[in-house]
Amino acid sequence: MEVVISSSAEQVDRLAADIVEHVVQSGPAVLGLATGSSPVGTYRELSRRHRENGLSFAQCRAFLLDEYIGVPRAAEQSYFAFIRDNFVDHVDLDGAAVYSPDGEADDIAREAQRYDAAIAEAGGADVQILGIGTDGHIGFNEPGSSLRSRTRVKTLTEQTRADNARFFDSPDEVPHHVLTQGLGTIGEARHLVLIATGESKADAVAAAVEGPLSAFCPASVIQWHPHVSVLLDDAAASALALADYYRYAYASKPRWQRL
Numbered sequence: 001m002e003v004v005i006s007s008s009a010e011q012v013d014r015l016a017a018d019i020v021e022h023v024v025q026s027g028p029a030v031l032g033l034a035t036g037s038s039p040v041g042t043y044r045e046l047s048r049r050h051r052e053n054g055l056s057f058a059q060c061r062a063f064l065l066d067e068y069i070g071v072p073r074a075a076e077q078s079y080f081a082f083i084r085d086n087f088v089d090h091v092d093l094d095g096a097a098v099y100s101p102d103g104e105a106d107d108i109a110r111e112a113q114r115y116d117a118a119i120a121e122a123g124g125a126d127v128q129i130l131g132i133g134t135d136g137h138i139g140f141n142e143p144g145s146s147l148r149s150r151t152r153v154k155t156l157t158e159q160t161r162a163d164n165a166r167f168f169d170s171p172d173e174v175p176h177h178v179l180t181q182g183l184g185t186i187g188e189a190r191h192l193v194l195i196a197t198g199e200s201k202a203d204a205v206a207a208a209v210e211g212p213l214s215a216f217c218p219a220s221v222i223q224w225h226p227h228v229s230v231l232l233d234d235a236a237a238s239a240l241a242l243a244d245y246y247r248y249a250y251a252s253k254p255r256w257q258r259l
């Protein structure tokens, strides 16, 4: 695992965009996309590179991490709409090649299995962007999630519902249930890129990076993965015991090893 601490959120966005650009330029790529505010700057930077430098996503396919159950795709609160509005509409990624779990499927359990299988059939994600919840969730894998779980229904904690209430007209409208890729599913992506900025994420980041590997902090599952980049600003890194070491290790990293 590589922990990179930047002095600004914009630098975090550029580093994440560098990783995605590298993957996209290496051939037809399968991108794992996260929603939430953490990766929005990365999507903005990738859109800029598309516009100004011709970075093309035309050969890519993309899979979302999760979706609310019962929120229609047409609604602006759906993650389907979020990724369209914040990324897909700004680049040349084919909308038909962007997949998300259908939170309105008649048979939700079957939809979960279908979605998991579709990711595997596509060969798995080459790079998976991740945010982190204040309770340590990734995707919507709340505390207690099996470290080998597959795509399935989860019940949101009250903390997560409160954190996400800003996207809804009233806190009561935040769904209680979601479909999310499991921790096992996410772990099959070839490169995990976890993005966190701001002090509100500091404790969750410290638990994920330096705490025990535990279902209590689902994001700690990244410790089990062979290729992880954790991209933080100073505030999100402020509770890390080894912050000085991570800074030194990155600053002294040979140029040829940069990605």
Ligand SMILES: N[C@@H]1[C@@H](O)[C@H](O)[C@@H](COP(=O)(O)O)O[C@@H]1O
Pocket (backbone or CB within 6 Å): 034, 035, 036, 037, 038, 039, 065, 066, 130, 131, 132, 133, 134, 137, 138, 139, 140, 160, 164
């Ligand atoms: N399901 C999403 C996660 O994928 C995201 O990482 C998290 C943090 O969101 P934010 O980046 O807005 O803090 O929120 C939601 O719960």
